[in-house]
Amino acid sequence: MAAVRHVPILRGGAPYRSLDTIRTPHYRTREPFVEISQANAGLIRRDLRNQEGARATLAAFRAKELYGICARASGLFAESSLPLGDAAQSPEEYVRQVSATTGLPNAMVRRNMQKIRTVLADAEAVVNGLTRHLSAEVFDAGYAGDVSYFPRSDSLGVVLPSNSPGVHSLWIPAFAMKTPLVLKPGSAEPWTPYRIIQALMQAGAPPQAFGYYPAGHAGGGEILRQCGRGMVFGDAASTRMWQGDPRIEIHGPGYSKIVIGEDSIDDWEKYLDVMVASILENSGRSCINASGVWVPRHAEKIAEALAERLAQVVPRDEEDEAAQLAPFADAGVAARIAQTIASELDGGLDNGAARDVTARYREGGRLAVYQGCSYLLPTIVLCDSAEHPLANREFLFPYASVVPVRQEEIPRALGPSLVVTAITRDRGLIARLLSSSNVGRLNLGGIPTCKISWEQPHEGNLFDHLYARRAFQVAV
Amino acid sequence: MLARTKAAHEALDAWTREIVEWHFDPETGCPFWLDYARKLDWNPRHEVKTYADLDRFGFFQDEWLRGGPVRRWVPKAYADRPIYTFETGGSTGVPKSRINVEDFRIDYEAFSNELPDEFFPRGSDWIMVGPSGPRRLRLAVEHLAQHRGGICFMTDLDPRWVIKLIKRGKMDEAEAYKQHVVEQALTLLRAHEGIRSMFTTPKLLEAICEKISLKKAGITGVFCGGTEMTPQFHRFAVEELLEGAYFAPTYGNTLMGLAVHKPRLAEDDFAVIYYPPAPRAMIEVVDPDEPARIVGYGETGRVRLTTLTREFFMPRFLERDEAEREPPYERYPWDGVRNVRPFNRLQKAVVEGVY
Numbered sequence: 001m002a003a004v005r006h007v008p009i010l011r012g013g014a015p016y017r018s019l020d021t022i023r024t025p026h027y028r029t030r031e032p033f034v035e036i037s038q039a040n041a042g043l044i045r046r047d048l049r050n051q052e053g054a055r056a057t058l059a060a061f062r063a064k065e066l067y068g069i070c071a072r073a074s075g076l077f078a079e080s081s082l083p084l085g086d087a088a089q090s091p092e093e094y095v096r097q098v099s100a101t102t103g104l105p106n107a108m109v110r111r112n113m114q115k116i117r118t119v120l121a122d123a124e125a126v127v128n129g130l131t132r133h134l135s136a137e138v139f140d141a142g143y144a145g146d147v148s149y150f151p152r153s154d155s156l157g158v159v160l161p162s163n164s165p166g167v168h169s170l171w172i173p174a175f176a177m178k179t180p181l182v183l184k185p186g187s188a189e190p191w192t193p194y195r196i197i198q199a200l201m202q203a204g205a206p207p208q209a210f211g212y213y214p215a216g217h218a219g220g221g222e223i224l225r226q227c228g229r230g231m232v233f234g235d236a237a238s239t240r241m242w243q244g245d246p247r248i249e250i251h252g253p254g255y256s257k258i259v260i261g262e263d264s265i266d267d268w269e270k271y272l273d274v275m276v277a278s279i280l281e282n283s284g285r286s287c288i289n290a291s292g293v294w295v296p297r298h299a300e301k302i303a304e305a306l307a308e309r310l311a312q313v314v315p316r317d318e319e320d321e322a323a324q325l326a327p328f329a330d331a332g333v334a335a336r337i338a339q340t341i342a343s344e345l346d347g348g349l350d351n352g353a354a355r356d357v358t359a360r361y362r363e364g365g366r367l368a369v370y371q372g373c374s375y376l377l378p379t380i381v382l383c384d385s386a387e388h389p390l391a392n393r394e395f396l397f398p399y400a401s402v403v404p405v406r407q408e409e410i411p412r413a414l415g416p417s418l419v420v421t422a423i424t425r426d427r428g429l430i431a432r433l434l435s436s437s438n439v440g441r442l443n444l445g446g447i448p449t450c451k452i453s454w455e456q457p458h459e460g461n462l463f464d465h466l467y468a469r470r471a472f473q474v475a476v
Numbered sequence: 477m478l479a480r481t482k483a484a485h486e487a488l489d490a491w492t493r494e495i496v497e498w499h500f501d502p503e504t505g506c507p508f509w510l511d512y513a514r515k516l517d518w519n520p521r522h523e524v525k526t527y528a529d530l531d532r533f534g535f536f537q538d539e540w541l542r543g544g545p546v547r548r549w550v551p552k553a554y555a556d557r558p559i560y561t562f563e564t565g566g567s568t569g570v571p572k573s574r575i576n577v578e579d580f581r582i583d584y585e586a587f588s589n590e591l592p593d594e595f596f597p598r599g600s601d602w603i604m605v606g607p608s609g610p611r612r613l614r615l616a617v618e619h620l621a622q623h624r625g626g627i628c629f630m631t632d633l634d635p636r637w638v639i640k641l642i643k644r645g646k647m648d649e650a651e652a653y654k655q656h657v658v659e660q661a662l663t664l665l666r667a668h669e670g671i672r673s674m675f676t677t678p679k680l681l682e683a684i685c686e687k688i689s690l691k692k693a694g695i696t697g698v699f700c701g702g703t704e705m706t707p708q709f710h711r712f713a714v715e716e717l718l719e720g721a722y723f724a725p726t727y728g729n730t731l732m733g734l735a736v737h738k739p740r741l742a743e744d745d746f747a748v749i750y751y752p753p754a755p756r757a758m759i760e761v762v763d764p765d766e767p768a769r770i771v772g773y774g775e776t777g778r779v780r781l782t783t784l785t786r787e788f789f790m791p792r793f794l795e796r797d798e799a800e801r802e803p804p805y806e807r808y809p810w811d812g813v814r815n816v817r818p819f820n821r822l823q824k825a826v827v828e829g830v831y
Contacts, residue, residue, distance in 0.1 A: 018708050019706070019707040019708040019710075019711055019745065019746055020706055020707070020708035038708070040706070040708050040709055040712055041682075042678075042679070042682035042709070042712060042717075043708075043712055043716075045682065045686060046682075046685075046686065046716060049686065221647065225647070225651070241645055241647070
């Protein structure tokens, strides 16, 4: 058995090996795979006493220099060996390590790696998208012409998830916007944020700009309390205490959806690929995966067609380039989700009926075991109304409901939805979607929900989160 | 070393006989144990010859200490003495109570012998930044200071309120309360120059050091305990908080008394190792599934306490902690415990606040 790798804490970019560690197992063998140093809350608080110093270090760089560092880091991240504790980590090792602890197939990790590479390479374009093309002077001088912004915080604290590496692309622009980062990685995905930080430092970023604190729940809370601005990823229960705190941006379930208008519904077959990609990509783990297809007609036909396509997706070896499904690192979680769906299907009589359309197309049940690991196979549930408990649900695997809904009920019936792909040209429907506060991102036309334009904001605009505009005049 | 361990063991057996005789003698014993003995089909005074024989009592139930009448625990020999009652926990339900006459003074005077005078100077003053109210620590630390010729400055801290706030998810209020305690401490430290020694809890030590330099405040010795202390915290305190002040971690509670720490050695890598105040109390590490069995050295198990004083007899009490069993040490030739922490199987039920 290979030696267990150690991931240290980074304090101002410098490795610190804690006496308190956790061991995260390999998803399949359950053998300890990585030992991760854990930061005690007092250590985090102590380090965060001098956030102004970290910001001053970054402020000494010009924005263009930081974009350049990001661009150089993109290549290093994707192609070079970078430090990992006392040893080096090649890109291929990185891919295998992420797979080992999260269960994501190698091919999916590589795709996520490319996402991160793109965001680093195009940091300037991403920041321009977020600032709506403000001059870089706003960051360097504090103003450009009569436009002035000030930083709301000396740092951005982020409590990260373990579900997919692509999520790390969300905080990267903060560095390019001169905001030091204080990160708490997920216990099964310490790899990606560590590697991004190493790439940035090798590319010339000042180490003081980075705090990396693997820690328990208390450590995460400490980071969010101590940093002026924060982001937290998690389910409704784990993020509840930050609801209503304007300093903290919450990234929970997305409930993303595809909506087809009356005008386009008869052509639904044309959009089958868009629907499949939206549900299946990244093994359905992202908040931007569609978990519902809401249509005025043909719900059953659409559900059958999706089921037939998705039922072909089966577990494969992690090294198989065609692998599209990730197992659950914790078999108990998979069993609980399967049970939840089963009981809602059985017990839905009071709220209308629902049917697992995929059941007919696959052999065996929804919960499958392959190479000793638990998988949930893609599941399409046809609901007879939006009120059914399975109509507006999100699970950590390719799951979607197909829901018949009258067009005039959209978007009210959708509820909060991070991404809505609306396949319609109906001006009235489009106008209602545009004016809805429930729609976080809106794609008009056949764009998969998970296709991201990095120049666009995601669940709140990071620039707006980190900077605020002030009134500003200069005497002539 | 072997001879010293053997001697300590013999002393423990002799002390056990003396204490059992005391508690089960109708002239000196307390109503609880006298009543208990009447229901037994064996006579502890005749049949307990060694410390190991205490296994015959089975396990001490913590429910016995919840609720009254508390006087059933007062040995007849002390019936006319002023009685203290000290409480543990109590964030929910009825707290456990232990009566005291002189035990806290005896225990802390013994502990005082383990503190280096260089860092806890005799005649200098103390500050107690820990739980007030019905806890033994509040009086015990003050007595320790007085015993060493100093005066103890006190703060107000109700740990039960902190635990309630944490359970309700009111972290901001818990933080504000912690700062309220820290401010009390800082005010006293600024106003009284002669304070050299401090008692506090790990979390409050961190919070104090976020506000001031202990060195500049004149603190040369910190006696720290009350909650779990990890090796990482120990290292963090020594390397980053204390600025050369002596760190004396302790493990103790109202039921047992307090255990002293093994002096820090490089090979222990900041492990927090404690030895009980034998023979007045013993700490053992037992198999959680078979708690009559003591685990091997270095093995992990549940902490089991036995208290043997004239005021309190508590055989085989299963603590809500786990640890590794530590071999005897030169200065303390009996078993110790390494890295005590909340018992894994009960962990969800335990909420530790600042205390």
